Amino acid sequence: MKEVYMKIDIQRDKTIESFNVSQGLTLLAALYEIKERQDASLTFSAGCRASVCGTCAVRVNGKEVLSCAHKVEEGDLVEPLQYHPVLRDLKVDKDPAKKTLARTEAWLHESREAALTHKDELLTEKQTDCILCDSCYSACPVFAVNPDFLGPFALTRAYRYTSDKREENAKSIIDHIQTNGVWDCTLCGECTAVCPKGIDPKMDITMLRGTSLQFGHSDPSFATQSFGTPDFGGGFGFDPNSGF
Amino acid sequence: MVDVLIIGSGGAGLSAALAAKEAGASVMVAGKMYPTNSQTAMAQGGINAALGNVEEDHIASHIADTVKSAHGLCDEQMVRKMCADAPLTIDWLNTLGVPFSRIDNGKTGKETVAQHQMGGASAKRACYAQDYTGLKILHTLYDQCLKAKIAFLDEHYLLNIITEEGVSKGATFLDIRTGEVVQIDAKSLVVATGGYASLYHGFTTNAYGATGDGVAAVLRAGGAVSDMEFIQFHPTALKHSAILISESARGEGGYLLNCDGERFVDELKPRDEVARAIFAQLQHGKEVFLDLRHLGEEKLMEILPQEVALCKLHEQVDPARELIPIKPVAHYSMGGIDVDDALEVNGIKGCFAVGECSNAKVHGANRLGGNSLLEITAFGRFAGENAYKHSIYASSRPAKDTQLQKDRTAIAKIYSKKASINFYEQRTNLGKLFYEKVGIVRENSQLNSALDTVIAMQVNLPKMGIADKAKENNQNLIEFLEFSNALLLAPTVISAAIARDESRGAHFKLGFEEESEALRKHIVLQWKREEP
Numbered sequence: 001m002k003e004v005y006m007k008i009d010i011q012r013d014k015t016i017e018s019f020n021v022s023q024g025l026t027l028l029a030a031l032y033e034i035k036e037r038q039d040a041s042l043t044f045s046a047g048c049r050a051s052v053c054g055t056c057a058v059r060v061n062g063k064e065v066l067s068c069a070h071k072v073e074e075g076d077l078v079e080p081l082q083y084h085p086v087l088r089d090l091k092v093d094k095d096p097a098k099k100t101l102a103r104t105e106a107w108l109h110e111s112r113e114a115a116l117t118h119k120d121e122l123l124t125e126k127q128t129d130c131i132l133c134d135s136c137y138s139a140c141p142v143f144a145v146n147p148d149f150l151g152p153f154a155l156t157r158a159y160r161y162t163s164d165k166r167e168e169n170a171k172s173i174i175d176h177i178q179t180n181g182v183w184d185c186t187l188c189g190e191c192t193a194v195c196p197k198g199i200d201p202k203m204d205i206t207m208l209r210g211t212s213l214q215f216g217h218s219d220p221s222f223a224t225q226s227f228g229t230p231d232f233g234g235g236f237g238f239d240p241n242s243g244f
Numbered sequence: 245m246v247d248v249l250i251i252g253s254g255g256a257g258l259s260a261a262l263a264a265k266e267a268g269a270s271v272m273v274a275g276k277m278y279p280t281n282s283q284t285a286m287a288q289g290g291i292n293a294a295l296g297n298v299e300e301d302h303i304a305s306h307i308a309d310t311v312k313s314a315h316g317l318c319d320e321q322m323v324r325k326m327c328a329d330a331p332l333t334i335d336w337l338n339t340l341g342v343p344f345s346r347i348d349n350g351k352t353g354k355e356t357v358a359q360h361q362m363g364g365a366s367a368k369r370a371c372y373a374q375d376y377t378g379l380k381i382l383h384t385l386y387d388q389c390l391k392a393k394i395a396f397l398d399e400h401y402l403l404n405i406i407t408e409e410g411v412s413k414g415a416t417f418l419d420i421r422t423g424e425v426v427q428i429d430a431k432s433l434v435v436a437t438g439g440y441a442s443l444y445h446g447f448t449t450n451a452y453g454a455t456g457d458g459v460a461a462v463l464r465a466g467g468a469v470s471d472m473e474f475i476q477f478h479p480t481a482l483k484h485s486a487i488l489i490s491e492s493a494r495g496e497g498g499y500l501l502n503c504d505g506e507r508f509v510d511e512l513k514p515r516d517e518v519a520r521a522i523f524a525q526l527q528h529g530k531e532v533f534l535d536l537r538h539l540g541e542e543k544l545m546e547i548l549p550q551e552v553a554l555c556k557l558h559e560q561v562d563p564a565r566e567l568i569p570i571k572p573v574a575h576y577s578m579g580g581i582d583v584d585d586a587l588e589v590n591g592i593k594g595c596f597a598v599g600e601c602s603n604a605k606v607h608g609a610n611r612l613g614g615n616s617l618l619e620i621t622a623f624g625r626f627a628g629e630n631a632y633k634h635s636i637y638a639s640s641r642p643a644k645d646t647q648l649q650k651d652r653t654a655i656a657k658i659y660s661k662k663a664s665i666n667f668y669e670q671r672t673n674l675g676k677l678f679y680e681k682v683g684i685v686r687e688n689s690q691l692n693s694a695l696d697t698v699i700a701m702q703v704n705l706p707k708m709g710i711a712d713k714a715k716e717n718n719q720n721l722i723e724f725l726e727f728s729n730a731l732l733l734a735p736t737v738i739s740a741a742i743a744r745d746e747s748r749g750a751h752f753k754l755g756f757e758e759e760s761e762a763l764r765k766h767i768v769l770q771w772k773r774e775e776p
Contacts, residue, residue, distance in 0.1 A: 036668035040711035040720045047281050048451040050487045050554060052379055055281045069557055087421065088717040094278065095398075107387040108341035113353045121346040128343040128373070128380050132280045157387070166341060 008072060010034075010042070011079040012089045021072060028056055028067035031090075044090040051196060054131035057081055057138070058090050064135035064194040081138035083147075097137045100150045105176045106157035110168035120165055127160035127204060129197040136191035136201055148180045152191035152201035155182060159204035162211060174208070174215045182208045183219045245642060246272045246395075247635040248628065249430030251402050251415060251458060254282030255378070255617065256599030257436035258385040259624025260631065261394045264434075269632040274397040274417060274428065276453065276722070279386050283438050283451050283600075284620065287378025288490035288550065289362055290370025291337075291617035293330035298347060298359050301367040303327050310615060313364050313514045314608020315749040316764045317471065321585060322606050326615075329622040334371055337621060342384045344373050345547075360547075361495035362613035364514035370614035375490050375550045378617060397428070401722055402457050403655075405433065405465040405595060406647045412465075412595035413643035416651045420722060423715035425655055427648040431638035432594050432631040435462060435581060436624065439600035441475060443730050443737065444574035444683075445675030449481050449488040453726060458601045460729035462581045463736070467591040468770035470603045471579030472733070473740035476611055476750050477684050478575035479518040480534050485558040486573045489551050491515070491613040493536055496547055501567065502530040516610045516750040519572040523684045526571065533567035540564065572684060576600065576616065578607040578750065579740075582768055587627045591770055594634050598627035605766075609749020658721065663709030670701055670708065671727050674734065682738055687754040688745075695738045702731055740767040 005020040008030065019038060021030040028046055035042045047055030049068045056067035059079045084092035114120075136152035143149055150158075158177050162170040182205050191201040209219075248264040250257045253275030265271045275282070294306040306327040311318055335354045338344065345358040362370045373380040389396075400417040403425065407413060414429040437458025441450045448454070463469055479500075480489040494500070494511040500518070502508055502525045509521035522532045536544060541564040544552050548563075555563050581597035582590040583604055589595045598604070599620045606619055681694035705728065712720035744767065746760035747753050 035720070036666070036672075040668075041714065043712075043717055043719045045277075046452050047277070048283075048286050049485065050286060051557075052376070052550070053281045053285045053451060055277065088714070091717055091719070093421075098278070101387070102390050105391075107391040108384075109391075111339045111341065115350065115352045116346045116356045117348045118346050118358075119348075121343065124343050125374065128383070129376060130383070131285070131379065132278075132383070160343075161341065164341060164343075166339075 006072065006074040008076045008078060010090065011077070012042070013086070016077070025072050026068050027058070027060065027065070027070040027072050027076070027078065030072045031067060043088040052131055054133035057133040057135045059138065064138050066133060066196045069196060081134055083138055083140070083143040084134065094134055097134050097151065100154035101157060103176065104150050104154040104158050104181070105173055106154055106161060108161055108164065108167055109172050111166050112168045114165040116165060123163050124160045126199050127156050130156060130199055131197060133196060135194045135196060139190040139194040141188060141190060142184055142186060146180065146184060149184050150177060150181045152205070155185070155208060156199060156201045156204045159208050162208070170211070171215055174212055174217070177208060178212065178217050178220070182212055183221060245429045245431060245640050246270050247430070248272070248432045248434060248631045249274065249414060249428055250434040250436060252436035252438060252599070252601070253279035253396065253398070254436065254438060254599065254620070255284035255382055255385065256620035256624040256627070257434070258382070258389055259621045260434045260436060260598060260628030261389055262385065262392060263625035263628030264632045265392050265394060267629055267632040269635055272395045272397060272428065272430070273389070274400045274402070276399065276401045276420070276457070278398050279389070279396065280383055282382060283454055284382040285379045286449070286451065286488060287617050288375040288488060289492040289495070290360065290372040290377050290614040291334070291381065291621070292362070292365070292369050292612070292614035293334045293371055293618065294327065294367070294369055295331055295334060295354060295357065295359065295371070297349070297355055297357055298368045301369050303330070305366045306330065306369060309364055309366050310606065310612055313610050313612045313749070315610060315759065317605070317608035317748065317766065319585070319605035322604050326606050326619060326622055330618055333618065333622040337381060337384070340384050340388050342373065343380050344371055360492060361512065363491050363494065363512045363518065364612045365614070370492065370495070372492065375492060375548045381617060381621065401725065402437065402461055403651045404647055405461050405592065406643045407465050407592055408643055410466065410591070411593045416648050418655065418722070418725070421717060423718060425648065425652045427645060429642040431635035431640065433596065434627050434631045435589070435595065435597040435601055436599045436627070437601045439577035439580065440730065440733050441574040441577055443674065443734060444678045445671050447486060447675055447679035448574040449478055449486060450575070455726040455730045456577070456601070456733045457726065457729045458597070459580050460732045462589060462592065462595070462597065463732065463771055465592055466771060466773065467589045467595065468582040468768050469580060469736060470582040470766045470768040471740070472736045472769065473744055473767065474578035474609055474750050475574055475737070476515055476576040476578060477519040477572040479515055479522050479572045480570045481573040482554065482559050483569035483571050487554055487558055488575070489534060489554070489568065489570060490548070493534060493548060493551060496543070497539060499535040501533045501535050503533070504530065514610055514612065516752070519684055520752060522570070522572050532570055534570050535567055536563045537565060574679070576611055578609065578611055579603050586630050587623060588630065594638055596627045596631050598623050609751060658709055658724065659713055661709045663707065663711065665704055665707045667708040667724055667727050671730070674698070674701065674730065678734070682741060685752050685754060686741055688742060691738055691742045695735060695742065698731070698734045698738060702735070705731060736769050740769065743767055
C-alpha cells in the first residue's frame with residue numbers, strides 16, 4: 001500500500017524548508033521521522049512525549065504548542081519560540097527566560113507549619129501544573145518592547161508561593177515583582193491562550209496586583225502618567241491665573 | 245575545585261545538591277538538559293511514607309511490603325533505612341513547599357498530606373499531588389535550588405568519569421552548545437543520571453534520553469553494576485503511544501478488562517504479576533483495557549487530570565465514558581550501579597550513585613509503586629551528605645588531563661568518520677529486539693539469539709556515526725553517544741538474564757518458572773583492566 005505523506009514547512013537557521021512526513025503523527029514524532037530518515041541535521045528539543053517535561057514547545061502557524069501534543073496537519077509552518085535566542089533550527093536558548101525565576105525569587109521564603117486543607121490545595125493546583133515550557137513567554141507581546149519583563153510564568157510562580165499558607169514572608173516576593181513585573185503586563189491574555197496546561201497567568205497577575213496594593217504598592221506608571229494637566233492639553237480658553 | 249559534582253539534575257540530583265549545600269559543601273549540578281526536563285517529571289502516582297494519615301500504617305509494614313516485593317534480592321538494612329526516613333522526607337518536602345493533595349482532617353504539616361493505595365501495599369501510603377507527583381516535587385526542588393544559588397551546568401553531556409588509582413577525581417563532559425569537551429574537577433562525585441529503560445526504544449514509558457549514560461560511564465571507569473536483568477514493565481501504558489497511565493488509576497478503583505469484558509487479575513498485585521497477566525491475555529489475542537468509567541467524571545478530573553488529557557489526546561478516548569486500550573511496556577530499571585550501604589560505588593572511591601541509575605538494593609527483583617520517588621529524595625539527600633563527608637578529606641590536586649585528551653580524540657574521530665549504517669534504525673531495532681526477546685516473558689534460546697544480534701550491532705558500531713557535522717548544538721551527536729551507551733549496557737542485561745535460570749520478580753523465564761534458592765543472589769558485572 002502506498003504511504004500517504006503530508007508536507008510541512010520548518011523554519012531553519014537560514015530558510016524555511018519543506019519536508020514530507022507520515023500521516024497521523026504528533027509533530028515531535030514527525031520531527032524524529034525527518035531526523036532519522038531524511039535530514040539528521042534538523043535540530044529540535046525533545047523529551048518525554050507526554051506533555052509534562054516542558055522541553056518541546058515551538059510555534060505552529062504562529063501559535064505556541066508542545067510538539068508532542070500537536071497532531072501534524074498538511075501545510076503546517078513550524079517555527080521556534082519567540083523572544084528566545086535561536087541556537088539552531090527549532091532549538092532555542094531558555095537561559096534568559098529561566099533567569100526571571102531567580103529575579104522574581106519565586107520560591108518559598110520562610111516556611112511555617114500550616115493547617116492545609118483540600119481547599120488550599122485547589123488554590124495553587126493549576127499554577128503548579130506549570131511545566132516551564134516557555135510557551136507563555138513566547139506569546140507575550142511585552143517582550144517585544146521590554147526584554148527585562150519578568151514574564152507570565154515567573155509571575156504565576158510568584159502568585160503560587162504568595163498564596164501558599166506555608167509562606168511566612170509573602171512580602172519579599174511581592175517586593176520583587178513591582179519593577180518590570182505586575183504593572184508591566186498589558187493584560188492581553190495571550191499567555192493564557194497558549195498555555196498547554198490551561199493555566200491563566202493573566203488572572204494570576206491580576207490577583208498579584210491586588211495583593212501588591214494590599215502591601216502598599218501602587219501602579220508606578222499611573223503615578224507618572226500625564227493627562228495634560230491642568231487643562232487636559234486642550235486649553236481653558238482663558239488664563240486661570242490672570243485674576244479679574 | 246568544587247567539593248561535590250552532581251551528574252544528573254532530576255529528583256535525586258537536586259535532593260543531593262540541597263543536602264550537600266546545607267552540609268557546607270560547594271556544589272555543582274551538571275545535566276544534559278534543564279533540571280525540570282528530567283524523567284522525574286513523568287512520575288505520576290505517589291511517594292510512599294508510613295504516615296498513617298488516612299488509615300493505620302506502620303513503618304514496619306512499609307518495610308515488610310517492600311521486602312516481599314523484592315523477592316529476596318533486597319538489602320534489608322537499606323530498605324529499613326529508606327522506609328524509616330520516609331516520614332522525615334515527606335516532612336522535608338512539605339516544608340520546602342511541595343503542593344501535595346490534602347485531606348481535610350484539621351491537622352497541620354505532613355499530617356495533612358493525602359495518601360492513596362498503590363499495588364502491593366498493605367495500606368494507603370502513597371502521598372500524592374493529583375497525578376503530577378513527580379512534576380510537583382521536581383519543580384519545588386528546583387525552586388529551592390535557585391534559592392540556595394546552586395550552580396548549574398545545563399546542557400552538559402557526561403562523557404566519562406575521571407579516576408586515578410580507583411579514586412574519582414571529576415568527569416569529562418561535552419558542552420552541547422559549544423561542542424567543546426571539558427574537564428570538571430571535583431573532590432567527590434554523585435552520579436544521579438537515571439535509568440536505562442529507553443533501551444526498549446518505542447516500547448517504554450520513559451523519555452528519549454533514559455539511556456543509562458551514567459551506568460555506562462561507571463562501567464567504563466571500573467565500577468560494578470548489578471541486577472541489570474531486572475527491568476520493570478509497567479502494566480498500563482497507552483497502547484499506541486506507550487505513555488504511562490499511573491498505577492494510582494487502579495489504586496483508586498480502576499479495573500483491567502479484556503476484550504470479552506472480563507476481569508482477569510487482581511489489579512493491585514505488584515507490577516510484575518499484573519504485567520504478566522496482561523501479557524498473557526495479549527498473547528492469546530485478547531486486547532486489554534483499563535476501565536475507569538465507574539469512577540465518574542468529577543473524581544477523574546480531581547485525581548487524574550493529566551491522564552484524562554493524555555487519553556483524549558493520544559488514544560482519542562474519554563476515560564469517563566470509554567475503555568482505555570493499554571499494554572505493558574518497559575518502565576523502570578531496578579538494577580544499575582552497584583553501591584554499598586553509604587551509596588558509594590563498588591570499584592570507584594569517592595563516587596556515589598543514587599536514584600534509578602543505582603542499585604541500592606531496596607527494590608530487589610521488583611519495585612513497588614511510590615518507592616522510586618521516595619528513593620530519589622530520601623537517598624538523594626543521603627548521597628549528598630556522604631559525598632560532602634568524603635570531600636572533606638579528599639585531595640584537592642586536580643587530575644591530569646589524560647581522560648580529557650582521550651575524549652577529545654574520540655569525539656574528533658566520530659566527526660571524521662563516514663557512517664555507512666544509520667544508527668537511528670539500529671536504535672529502533674534494538675528497542676524492538678529487547679521488547680520481544682528480553683521482555684516480560686523470557687526464554688533462553690531467545691535471549692541467546694538477542695545476545696548474538698547485540699554483539700553483531702556492537703561489531704558494526706564503527707560503521708555508525710553522525711551525518712550532522714556541526715560543532716555546536718549537535719543533537720545527532722548526543723543521540724549517537726546515547727545509543728552507544730545503550731549498546732554498551734545491552735549485553736549486561738541479556739547475559740545476566742541468561743545466567744538467571746529461574747523466575748523471580750520482574751524476571752520471568754519459561755522453563756524455569758519457580759524461584760531457585762541457589763540463585764537468591766545478585767549478578768554483578770565489572771570490567772577488569774587487562775594487564776599487558
